[in-house]
Amino acid sequence: MKKIDVIIIGSGIAGITTAYYLQKKFPNISYKIIEARNDLGGTWDQMKFPGVRSDTDMYTYGFSFNPWQGPIIGQGKDIKKYLTDTANKFNIREHIFFDTKVTSLSWNDNQWITKTNSKDFTSQYVICCTGSRDYKRPNFPKFKDENKYQGKIVHTQDWGDIEFKDKNVAIIGSGCTAVTMTPAVVKEAKKVTLIQRSPAWIVNVDGQEKSTRLYKTYETLIDYFHSRLFKKSYKKKILSKYPYYDNTNVPAYDYWDQRPACSLDNDYFISVKTNKVSVEHQEVSSWEKTGIKLKNGKIIDCDLTIMATGLNAQLLGGIDIFINNKKININETSWYRGMMFSGIPNLFAHTGYINFSWTARCEIVSQRICRTLQYMKKKKLTNCTPKYMGKKSKPAIEANYVLRSIDKFPNRSYKFYNSNYLLEYLIFKWTKINDGAVDFK
Numbered sequence: 550m551k552k553i554d555v556i557i558i559g560s561g562i563a564g565i566t567t568a569y570y571l572q573k574k575f576p577n578i579s580y581k582i583i584e585a586r587n588d589l590g591g592t593w594d595q596m597k598f599p600g601v602r603s604d605t606d607m608y609t610y611g612f613s614f615n616p617w618q619g620p621i622i623g624q625g626k627d628i629k630k631y632l633t634d635t636a637n638k639f640n641i642r643e644h645i646f647f648d649t650k651v652t653s654l655s656w657n658d659n660q661w662i663t664k665t666n667s668k669d670f671t672s673q674y675v676i677c678c679t680g681s682r683d684y685k686r687p688n689f690p691k692f693k694d695e696n697k698y699q700g701k702i703v704h705t706q707d708w709g710d711i712e713f714k715d716k717n718v719a720i721i722g723s724g725c726t727a728v729t730m731t732p733a734v735v736k737e738a739k740k741v742t743l744i745q746r747s748p749a750w751i752v753n754v755d756g757q758e759k760s761t762r763l764y765k766t767y768e769t770l771i772d773y774f775h776s777r778l779f780k781k782s783y784k785k786k787i788l789s790k791y792p793y794y795d796n797t798n799v800p801a802y803d804y805w806d807q808r809p810a811c812s813l814d815n816d817y818f819i820s821v822k823t824n825k826v827s828v829e830h831q832e833v834s835s836w837e838k839t840g841i842k843l844k845n846g847k848i849i850d851c852d853l854t855i856m857a858t859g860l861n862a863q864l865l866g867g868i869d870i871f872i873n874n875k876k877i878n879i880n881e882t883s884w885y886r887g888m889m890f891s892g893i894p895n896l897f898a899h900t901g902y903i904n905f906s907w908t909a910r911c912e913i914v915s916q917r918i919c920r921t922l923q924y925m926k927k928k929k930l931t932n933c934t935p936k937y938m939g940k941k942s943k944p945a946i947e948a949n950y951v952l953r954s955i956d957k958f959p960n961r962s963y964k965f966y967n968s969n970y971l972l973e974y975l976i977f978k979w980t981k982i983n984d985g986a987v988d989f990k
C-alpha cells in the first residue's frame with residue numbers, strides 16, 4: 550500500500566475547496582479524494598427535488614478562486630454544473646475515487662489507514678469533507694397508522710422521479726426546502742396543502758440583483774448582527790415589510806436563529822395566495838386511508854405527501870474512528886476551532902455557517918489547514934493533535950437539526966466563532982499555528 554500525503558473524504562464544495570488550496574500551496578503533494586457517490590457535488594448531486602436552489606447569494610456561495618457567473622440565486626442543476634466545471638478546470642476530478650465509501654479511519658504507527666468498501670489507503674493526513682448531514686437517514690417523522698395511507702410518501706432528500714402533475718399534494722414542513730419547492734410544485738399539481746407546525750422566516754430576493762462578493766459579505770453580516778443586537782425592532786421591521794406575515798404566519802423563534810428561507814422574485818408569496826394552495830398551521834396526528842389527519846381533526850386528502858422535514862446532522866460522515874485500536878467517541882472530544890478534535894492526530898474536518906455562505910468557511914479552513922501543514926513541514930514535525938479542553942458547552946446555533954443530534958457533537962469548550970465569518974477570517978489568517986491548544990510532535 551503506497552503511502553500518500555493526504556486523503557480527502559467527500560467531493561462536494563468542501564472537498565473541491567480543500568483540493569484546490571492543497572495543490573495551490575503544495576504543487577508536489579500527493580492526494581486522493583474518496584467519494585461514496587458516483588459523481589461529485591455532494592449536496593448538489595443528491596438534491597433533485599423540484600425547485601431546488603441556493604438560499605445564499607451566489608456571490609459569496611461561489612468560490613473566490615472561480616467566481617460564479619450566473620444569477621444571484623443558483624438553481625440546483627446549475628450549481629452542480631458549476632462544481633463539475635470547477636473540478637475539471639483545476640484538474641481535481643482525476644484525483645477522485647468514485648463509488649468508494651469510507652467505513653473506518655485507524656491511526657496506527659503514526660499514520661492513517663482509511664478503510665473503504667473496495668480498498669484501503671495509507672496517508673499522513675485525513676481531511677473529512679463529508680458535509681453536515683446523514684445521507685442515509687433524513688429527518689422523517691413517523692405518524693400513527695402509516696400503513697393505512699394509500700398515497701405515496703417521499704422525503705425531499707430521496708426524491709427520485711416522483712410525478713406530481715395533476716395530483717393532490719401535501720407538503721409537510723416550513724423551512725427553506727418547503728419554501729423553495731412550493732412554487733415549483735404548485736405550477737403542476739392539482740392542489741397543494743402546506744402543513745406547517747410552525748412558520749419560518751422568509752425573505753424575498755430580487756433575481757435580477759447585481760452585486761459583488763465584498764458587498765454581499767458586508768450586507769449579510771450586518772443584517773445578522775443587527776437582528777441579534779436589536780431583536781425586537783428588527784423583527785418588527787421584517788414583519789412590517791412583508792404583508793405575508795399576518796397573525797397566522799409569525800414565526801415563534803427570532804429572525805436568524807435559523808437561516809431564513811428565500812422567496813425568489815416573490816414566487817413563494819405569490820404561490821401561497823393562489824386558490825390552488827391552502828396552508829394549515831397544525832401538527833399531524835395520524836395517517837388516514839386518503840390522506841393526513843391533523844391534530845384539530847381535519848383530514849387533508851392527498852395522493853402524494855412530501856416530507857420537507859429536513860435533515861439529521863452528522864459529523865464525519867458517520868465513519869468509525871480508531872486511535873491505536875481504541876474507538877473514539879467524538880462526543881467526548883473538544884472541537885478545536887471547528888476543524889479538529891482533541892486526541893485525534895492529523896485529522897481535519899470541515900463544517901460551515903448557518904448565517905453565512907458554507908463555501909466561505911470551507912475556504913478559510915482550507916487555508917488554515919495549509920498553513921498548519923506548512924508550519925509542520927518547516928519545523929520537520931509529523932503529528933498535530935489538539936488538546937482536550939474540558940467539559941461540554943452550549944451549541945453555537947440552536948437550529949432543530951443541530952439540537953436533534955447534539956449528543957453526536959464534540960464539546961465546544963475551546964471557543965470558536967462559527968457564527969462570525971469576519972472574526973474567523975482574521976483569526977484563521979493571523980493567529981499563530983502553534984497557539985498552545987495543539988500538541989505538535
Ligand SMILES: Cc1cc2nc3c(=O)[nH]c(=O)nc-3n(C[C@H](O)[C@H](O)[C@H](O)COP(=O)(O)OP(=O)(O)OC[C@H]3O[C@@H](n4cnc5c(N)ncnc54)[C@H](O)[C@@H]3O)c2cc1C
Nearest residue numbers: 559561562563585591592603604605651679680866906907
Ligand atoms: C437543498 C439545500 C440547499 C442548501 N443551500 C445552501 C445555501 O444556499 N447556502 C449555504 O451556505 N448552504 C446551503 N446548504 C448547505 C449545504 O449542505 C452546504 O452549503 C454544502 O453544499 C456542503 O458541502 P460539503 O462539501 O461540506 O458537504 P456535502 O455537499 O454534503 O458533500 C459531502 C460528500 O461527502 C461524501 N461522503 C460522506 N460520507 C462519506 C463516506 N463515508 N465515504 C465517502 N464519501 C462520503 C458524500 O457522498 C458527499 O458527496 C444547502 C443544503 C441543502 C440540502
